[in-house]
Amino acid sequence: MPPNPTLRGMLRNALSTVVILIAGRSWAGPVATVLDRSHASVRAAIALQEKITPEILKWPDVLGTAVGVNEAGQPDLVVYVESNAISRAEMIQATLLQFLNIPVRTELTDKFIAYKGRHGHDDDSDVSHTFAQKPPIALGTSGGWRSDLANGYCCGGTLGSLIQVNGAQYILGNYHVFESDIVSGSNNRVASTGDPIIQPALIDIRCNAHRARNVGALVKLSSLPGSNVDVSVARADSGMVRCDGAILDIGTLSSQTIEAFLNQAVKKSGRTTGLTRSHVNGLNATITVQYENECAGGEAFTKTFTGQIIIANDGGAFLGSGDSGALMVEDLATSPRAVGLLFAGSSTSAVANPIDEVLQFVGGKMSGAATMVGN
Numbered sequence: 001m002p003p004n005p006t007l008r009g010m011l012r013n014a015l016s017t018v019v020i021l022i023a024g025r026s027w028a029g030p031v032a033t034v035l036d037r038s039h040a041s042v043r044a045a046i047a048l049q050e051k052i053t054p055e056i057l058k059w060p061d062v063l064g065t066a067v068g069v070n071e072a073g074q075p076d077l078v079v080y081v082e083s084n085a086i087s088r089a090e091m092i093q094a095t096l097l098q099f100l101n102i103p104v105r106t107e108l109t110d111k112f113i114a115y116k117g118r119h120g121h122d123d124d125s126d127v128s129h130t131f132a133q134k135p136p137i138a139l140g141t142s143g144g145w146r147s148d149l150a151n152g153y154c155c156g157g158t159l160g161s162l163i164q165v166n167g168a169q170y171i172l173g174n175y176h177v178f179e180s181d182i183v184s185g186s187n188n189r190v191a192s193t194g195d196p197i198i199q200p201a202l203i204d205i206r207c208n209a210h211r212a213r214n215v216g217a218l219v220k221l222s223s224l225p226g227s228n229v230d231v232s233v234a235r236a237d238s239g240m241v242r243c244d245g246a247i248l249d250i251g252t253l254s255s256q257t258i259e260a261f262l263n264q265a266v267k268k269s270g271r272t273t274g275l276t277r278s279h280v281n282g283l284n285a286t287i288t289v290q291y292e293n294e295c296a297g298g299e300a301f302t303k304t305f306t307g308q309i310i311i312a313n314d315g316g317a318f319l320g321s322g323d324s325g326a327l328m329v330e331d332l333a334t335s336p337r338a339v340g341l342l343f344a345g346s347s348t349s350a351v352a353n354p355i356d357e358v359l360q361f362v363g364g365k366m367s368g369a370a371t372m373v374g375n
Contacts, residue, residue: 049077083347111290115319142203160270176343179220197214214237227361231362270326316345
């Protein structure tokens with residue numbers, strides 16, 4: 001457990017690495033401008049965070065790091081620590097404060113998990129976002145892989161939004177919702193290109209796929225474990241999805257995107273919690289997420305993501321199990337811009353892939369520019 005001589009040297013080197021960014025700049029008071037990645041104080045905090053995070057992640061009970069903002073409006077370094085390790089969190093904070101001259105704090109939370117919904121055959125959820133819709137459907141709704149049934153459970157998530165690539169429209173969702181079944185397992189199936197994507201998800205129709213409609217065909221991108229995004233797409237079936245890409249409770253989007261910034265007001269529409277609002281409280285996060293090999297299956301791999309967006313999620317009020325795949329947008333009444341693709345969370349924080357990174361990955365895989373469908 002820290003401190004140790006190696007850590008002391010590493011922290012001192014980290015400080016010297018960012019001294020040019022820090023010099024002549026004070027973190028003693030709130031910053032009036034937008035705290036995005038281009039802001040000098042945020043850049044300085046990120047530079048330090050990236051230098052020390054590889055070592056911090058080796059410490060027991062550490063789940064990740066991010067650059068956040070404290071109550072005084074200052075960028076700070078956040079270290080996420082297992083919720084049952086209070087004394088360790090206090091020791092970590094004291095150790096870092098001894099060496100760093102920016103605000104540092106620890107946040108107690110449970111492990112970050114991919115927020116795919118899983119239920120048995122007795123699910124009677126009556127949340128409006130879980131109902132079967134008459135085509136063409138709006139998005140921000142329950143949906144998933146038609147064969148997502150294994151080990152006595154069925155699974156599902158959220159059909160998040162609509163994108164366009166090479167003149168065709170695709171439903172945007174998560175890898176772990178559309179295509180994470182990678183072993184034949186108990187259902188003797190592996191997710192493959194061309195498989196039906198349905199609305200609503202199996203978890204909302206008593207695991208009976210005959211009660212759902214096919215709304216798209218899977219295009220397997222295999223984003224994980226190799227890339228830094230949890231994304232998959234399904235080509236929208238003709239007449240089954242609203243061609244304007246409207247999302248339940250949000251409406252049509254802007255075709256433009258926006259980069260996340262600290263304290264940014266955001267909202268999302270998802271299968272489980274419906275329309276919810278929160279704010280961005282972490283940038284450039286490094287977090288680790290464990291993935292299964294099929295619905296209720298064994299561990300397939302553990303993935304460490306970098307450069308992620310963290311959103312306040314106290315008590316799961318913003319993002320819950322089954323909301324994976326929901327699109328996070330700026331909290332505007334009309335034509336909001338996309339900010340990130342939600343995929344994981346904990347009892348205190350939700351996690352989103354930056355939307356521009358998602359679109360770049362999809363476009364690269366499909367040999368064309370991927371853009372949001374909107375105004």
